[in-house]
Amino acid sequence: MSAGGFSARRLTGLVYKESLQVLRDPSAMLVTFALPxxxxxxxxxxxxxxxxxxxxxxxxxxxxAMAQDLxxxxxxxxxxxxxxxxxxxxxxxxxxxGELKGFVVIPQDFDARLKEGSRxxxxxxxxxxxxxNTASFVAAYARGVxxxxxxxxxxxxxxxxxxxxxxxxxxxxxxxxxxxxxxxxIIMTLIGTLLTALVVAREWERGxxxxxxxxxxxxxxxxxxxxxxxxxxxxxxxxxxxxxxxHAFGVPLRGSYFALFLLASAxxxxxxxxxxxxxxxxxxxxxxxxxxxxxGFLPAFMLSGFLFEIGNMPGWLQTLTYxxxxxxxxxxxxxxxxxxxxxxxxxxxxxxxxxxxxGFFGLVARNTRKSLDV
Amino acid sequence: xxxxAQIVKELLSNxxxxxxxxxxxxxxxxxxxxxxxxxxxxxxxxxxxLVNDDTGRxxxxxxxxxxxxxxxxxxxxxxxxxAIAQLLxxxxxxxxxxxxxxxxxxxxxxxxxxxxxxxxxxxxNSGQIVLSYLQTITNDYGAExxxxxxxGLPRVEVRHWFNExxxxxxxxxxxxxxxxxxxxxxxxxxxxxxKEREQGTFDQLLVSPSSPxxxxxxxxxxxxxxxxxxxxxxxxxxxxxxxxxxAGSIPLLFLAVVLFIFSLVGIGLMLSSICETxxxxxxxVFAVGYPLIMISGFATPVENMPSWLQTxxxxxxxxxxxxxxxxxxxxxxxPLEVLSNAWxxxxxxxxxxxxxxxxxxxxxx
Numbered sequence: 001m002s003a004g005g006f007s008a009r010r011l012t013g014l015v016y017k018e019s020l021q022v023l024r025d026p027s028a029m030l031v032t033f034a035l036p037x038x039x040x041x042x043x044x045x046x047x048x049x050x051x052x053x054x055x056x057x058x059x060x061x062x063x064x065a066m067a068q069d070l071x072x073x074x075x076x077x078x079x080x081x082x083x084x085x086x087x088x089x090x091x092x093x094x095x096x097x098g099e100l101k102g103f104v105v106i107p108q109d110f111d112a113r114l115k116e117g118s119r120x121x122x123x124x125x126x127x128x129x130x131x132x133n134t135a136s137f138v139a140a141y142a143r144g145v146x147x148x149x150x151x152x153x154x155x156x157x158x159x160x161x162x163x164x165x166x167x168x169x170x171x172x173x174x175x176x177x178x179x180x181x182x183x184x185x186i187i188m189t190l191i192g193t194l195l196t197a198l199v200v201a202r203e204w205e206r207g208x209x210x211x212x213x214x215x216x217x218x219x220x221x222x223x224x225x226x227x228x229x230x231x232x233x234x235x236x237x238x239x240x241x242x243x244x245x246x247h248a249f250g251v252p253l254r255g256s257y258f259a260l261f262l263l264a265s266a267x268x269x270x271x272x273x274x275x276x277x278x279x280x281x282x283x284x285x286x287x288x289x290x291x292x293x294x295x296g297f298l299p300a301f302m303l304s305g306f307l308f309e310i311g312n313m314p315g316w317l318q319t320l321t322y323x324x325x326x327x328x329x330x331x332x333x334x335x336x337x338x339x340x341x342x343x344x345x346x347x348x349x350x351x352x353x354x355x356x357x358x359g360f361f362g363l364v365a366r367n368t369r370k371s372l373d374v
Numbered sequence: 375x376x377x378x379a380q381i382v383k384e385l386l387s388n389x390x391x392x393x394x395x396x397x398x399x400x401x402x403x404x405x406x407x408x409x410x411x412x413x414x415x416x417x418x419x420x421x422x423x424l425v426n427d428d429t430g431r432x433x434x435x436x437x438x439x440x441x442x443x444x445x446x447x448x449x450x451x452x453x454x455x456x457a458i459a460q461l462l463x464x465x466x467x468x469x470x471x472x473x474x475x476x477x478x479x480x481x482x483x484x485x486x487x488x489x490x491x492x493x494x495x496x497x498x499n500s501g502q503i504v505l506s507y508l509q510t511i512t513n514d515y516g517a518e519x520x521x522x523x524x525x526g527l528p529r530v531e532v533r534h535w536f537n538e539x540x541x542x543x544x545x546x547x548x549x550x551x552x553x554x555x556x557x558x559x560x561x562x563x564x565x566x567x568x569k570e571r572e573q574g575t576f577d578q579l580l581v582s583p584s585s586p587x588x589x590x591x592x593x594x595x596x597x598x599x600x601x602x603x604x605x606x607x608x609x610x611x612x613x614x615x616x617x618x619x620x621a622g623s624i625p626l627l628f629l630a631v632v633l634f635i636f637s638l639v640g641i642g643l644m645l646s647s648i649c650e651t652x653x654x655x656x657x658x659v660f661a662v663g664y665p666l667i668m669i670s671g672f673a674t675p676v677e678n679m680p681s682w683l684q685t686x687x688x689x690x691x692x693x694x695x696x697x698x699x700x701x702x703x704x705x706x707x708x709p710l711e712v713l714s715n716a717w718x719x720x721x722x723x724x725x726x727x728x729x730x731x732x733x734x735x736x737x738x739x
Contacts, residue, residue, distance in 0.1 A: 026654075035661050046668040046687075048678040055677070095535065097711045098697055121531040129537030130705050132545050134675055139532045140506060146530050160481060161436070161516040164488050165505050168462060170495025178496045190660060198653050286565055287397050289656040293557060294401045297660075302412040307673055309500045311468075312418050317411050331465060334496040345464045 010217055014225025022229045031195050032233045033240065036187045040244045043183035047307075048175055051137050057083045057091040057103030064111030066153075070123070071106060073149045079141045088126075095128050102127035102138040122146070169254075169338040180251050181333040182306035184241045185326045186297070188264065191234050192271025193278070193296035194289065200226060200279035201288035219368055227272050234271070238264040245337070255336035259346060263332045266350040266357075270325035271296075273360030280367045300326035325356045380584060380592035388562065388596040398600050399607070402554040406547065406608055410616075413546040417503045419447035423458045423470040426451070430478020432519075436489070439511050440471065445504065462494050469493050469504055481519060536621075536704045544618045548699040549672045551608040552692050555631075556638055556666070559601040560659045563642025566593045567734070568655035586734045590727070593646075594639045601635045612703065622702030626712045630698040630719075637691035637719040640726030647733040666690045671697075691719045 022028045060071045075082045083100060085091050094100040105124040107113075113122055125142045127135035170177045203209040212222055242260065245251040253260075274296055282288035302308065303317070304326035310318055321327045328349035335342050389395050422440065426433055441449045450467060452458060458470035470492040480487035491508060493501040537544050570576035579589060609627070613620045620627075645662065649655040667673070669683060670692035676684055687693050697715045701707030 030654075030661070031657055035657070038661060039664060042665045042668045045683050046665075046679055047674050051675070051678055053677070093708075096701075096705060096707060098701065122529050123531075125530050125532045127532070127534050129534035129540055130545065130700050130703075131675065132537065132540040132542050135534050135537075135540055139534070143530050143532070150529060160484070160519050161487050161489065161512045163491050163505070163509060163512055165491040165493060167493045167495035167498060167501060170498055173495060173498040173502060175498060178498060194657075194660065198656060202653060285652045285656060286561065289561060289659075290397045290401065290558075293561075293660075294405055298405060298409060302409040308412050308414060309417070309497060311420070312414050312416055312500070313412050317408070320408075335463075335465065338496050339463055342463050 006218060006220065011221045011224060014217060014221055015228045018225050019229040019232075022233065028195065028199075028233065031191055032237050035190065036237050036241050037244065039187050039190075040180070040183065040241055040249075043186075044176060044180055044249050047179050047183075051134070052079055053081045054079060054101050054134065054138060054141075055081045055083065055099065056138060056142070057085050057094065057100050059085050059088045059091060059103055059105045061086070061088075061108045062106060062110045066114055067106045067110040070110070070146070070149050073145055074104060074142075077141070077145050079137075080145075095126070098128070098130075100128070101131065101134050102142075104142055176249060177251050177338060178334050179306070180245045180249055181337040182304070182330045184238060184245070184333055185267070185304060185329040186300055186306060187241060188234055188238060188267060188329070189271055189296050189300040189326055191237050192230070192268050193275040194292040195233075196227065196230050196272050196275030197278040197282070197288045197292040197296075198285055199230075200276060201282050201285050204279065205284050223276065223364070223368075227276065230272060230275075231265075231268050234268045235261070235264055251337055253337055254340040256341055259336050259341045259343075260333075263329065263336065263346060263350065266353040267325060267329040269357030270353055270360055273357045273364065274325075276364050277360050277367070280364055299324050303327065304330045306330045322352075323356060325353050328352045376584060377588050377591060380588055381595045384566070384592045384596050385599065388600070398558060398604065402558060402604055403607065403611065405554055406550050406611065410543055410546045410550050413550075414542045416542060417445055417500050417507070420445050420469065420500075420504055421448050421450060421467045422446060423450045423452055423461045423467040424473075425453065425455055425458060425471070426473045427475040428473050428477040430482070432478040432481040432487070433473045436473070436477075436512070436515060439515060440508070443507065443511060445507050458492060462492060465494065465496070467494075468497055468500060469508075471508075543616060544704055545700065547612045547616055547618060548703050549696055551605065551612065552634070552670075552695050552699055553667055553672060554608065555601050555605050555635070556692055557659075557663055558604060559597050559635055559638040560642045560645075560663055561656065562600055563593065563597045563639050564645045564649070564655040564659045565652055566597075567643065567646035568649040568652050571649075572651045580737070586731055590643060590731055590734060593643060597639050597642065598632075598635055601638070602631065605631045605635070618703050620703055621706035622712070623709060626709055627699065627702040630695060630702075630712060630716050633716050633719045633723070634691055634695040637723035637726070640723040640730065641691070643730040644726040644733070647730045647737075666692055669693065688718060689722065691722050694718050 058071050058074045060067060071084065074080060075084075083091070083094070085103075088103065088105055091100060091103045095102065103126050105126070107123070110122060113120070123146060125139055127138045129135050167173050200209070203212075213219070217225075238260070242253065246253050275292065278288055278291045278295070282291055300306070303310070303321045303324050305321070306326070310321050310327065313321070332346055332349045335345055424437065426437060437449070440446060450461065452461070455472055458467075458472065461467045462470055472490040472492070474488070474490070477487050477489070489512065491505065493505060495501065534540055567576065570579060609620075612618050641662065642659070645658045646655055649658055669676070669679070669687040670690045671687070672692070676687050676693065679687065694715045698707070698712050701711065
């Protein structure tokens with residue numbers, strides 16, 4: 001058996017040894033089974049973009065019948081939980097304290113203005129701008145309540161031009177349905193990148209990496225032997241997350257398991273490559289974990305389009321997202337769950353993930369060769 | 375005296391290494407500056423697929439208005455509705471607009487004219503915002519057609535307190551500060567005892583004359599030093615470089631930072647006292663840290679969560695800290711409000727630190 005060549009038998013042996021090591025390591029099991037479950041539960045319940053019952057105040061400065069009718073319209077809205085008041089000063093403090101997200105002022109001369117057809121604004125809406133999203137929501141829906149109320153009063157001549165809107169793939173616009181597939185990408189980043197970075201960094205830290213290197217096994221065999229078990233764990237975790245998503249959280253899986261498996265495999269290539277790269281650079285678990293969090297998890301969380309739409313970011317940051325493998329994975333996952341197998345989207349994404357992965361492995365190859373020279 | 379020596383040793387062992395020292399300052403600051411720009415819900419540069427079966431003036435006018443809107447990047451004109459379907463499926467457009475052949479005739483005849491809008495539900499959040507923009511365009515157009523005097527007039531006056539233009543960065547940067555400080559503090563403290571245990575030096579520490587209290591205090595100090603430096607740097611960057619108005623009381627904010635770190639050190643040490651190896655410690659930080667972020671209201675408001683989860687969210691120090699730091703920037707939150715959001719962090723810290731002490735003590739016996 002030559003030391004230089006690639007030996008399938010040696011690789012099998014290495015994979016077997018590494019797999020045993022993984023199976024005996026309680027923290028690897030924790031990351032594969034417990035962590036995804038906890039994360040899926042948290043993502044599913046904590047992340048919701050569907051706002052309703054936002055607490056606001058309604059200041060009724062007038063006793064007029066019309067004013068009271070409008071106030072009642074606010075109380076009846078399912079978007080708001082209304083705290084009534086007579087004086088705006090009562091509510092200002094609650095807005096500062098964050099208990100109310102804003103308030104509507106129906107002024108003293110509301111009825112009079114309405115009767116004489118005054119051209120000025122009829123009501124004032126104040127929002128808590130320190131939470132910009134909620135503020136826009138309050139402004140938009142409060143405006144909606146006023147408009148609907150006015151239309152109803154004026155005998156509702158139908159608007160001449162109206163929109164008939166339909167949301168495809170997710171008709172109820174349930175934010176869970178697109179957040180949960182995205183969350184799978186985040187969880188896989190944790191498994192692929194963090195776990196590999198830690199495991200291999202530990203080998204460097206303890207010096208056992210050098211011991212393995214001094215055997216006849218080649219660098220390629222050693223690294224493949226290390227990575228393949230984690231590749232398997234990653235796929236198992238994807239499968240587990242998918243079952244949770246479809247059975248526990250009611251997310252439809254309209255695409256095929258085959259496409260899902262292919263996408264997950266393609267994503268694991270850059271994820272594992274990045275973990276390996278971090279471990280060869282850091283060589284101590286503290287730094288490795290910091291790097292994995294800051295170059296792996298946080299970018300996947302913030303820059304993948306999982307929570308924040310990439311198209312809305314500044315141009316330079318959009319360019320940067322092309323380097324984040326999760327970007328391609330999140331978009332594909334949302335499609336495979338909600339739309340079906342759209343190969344015209346999957347294939348370019350798979351290629352892109354493999355290309356990023358090839359880049360990481362190229363850097364690893366350069367780094368490890370150097371380290372052996374020293 | 376023994377305590378001082380112990381603290382010096384802990385500081386040295388954490389901060390001697392250049393790579394480590396750098397990893398506490400450089401990357402978090404970079405993250406703060408880069409990632410904060412990602413977090414925007416403002417919709418821009420939208421691509422719209424359009425099928426216009428109508429040759430009349432009214433549809434032409436409407437298309438012009440949509441194409442000229444600020445949020446639109448490109449209107450892709452296609453011939454058939456299935457082409458819209460295909461572009462939507464591939465995520466190449468967010469919205470498809472289909473104007474039927476009788477649109478202009480309906481408008482001219484004063485009948486209700488309807489435009490079909492198809493939206494990618496996978497991007498439901500942006501989709502809803504774009505729909506509201508389109509709604510405004512058609513409402514304005516409709517009002518003009520009717521020549522209604524009051525319809526085009528604003529019937530409500532909106533004012534956004536504290537952040538007039540709803541600049542998203544003002545919201546996100548204080549939040550990111552909290553997250554980054556939290557992660558670093560948790561990792562540093564969680565590793566502290568676990569590392570000694572993995573390397574076998576914990577036994578030496580136990581046979582030394584130091585009491586458990588001294589051991590725990592000494593382990594806290596480096597995390598405090600690192601985290602306070604980080605927080606001070608990030609808050610300065612927020613105020614000086616990003617120009618976020620720091621309207622609240624600075625000493626109170628500083629007090630909140632200290633209490634926040636105190637609660638995190640408690641959580642970190644509790645994890646550390648349980649874990650046997652560094653790897654377990656780091657993984658447990660991730661397992662505990664991410665849920666703490668998710669339920670803190672950073673990503674989505676706490677009020678959107680089911681009420682049982684809102685109760686659990688009270689246990690996340692980040693939740694309380696975000697209220698204070700976001701309140702101190704821009705809002706000038708009154709001292710009483712700051713304090714009423716600060717005491718839960720003290721409580722979390724006391725509970726977790728006592729737990730850590732008990733566990734360390736048990737290992738002693």
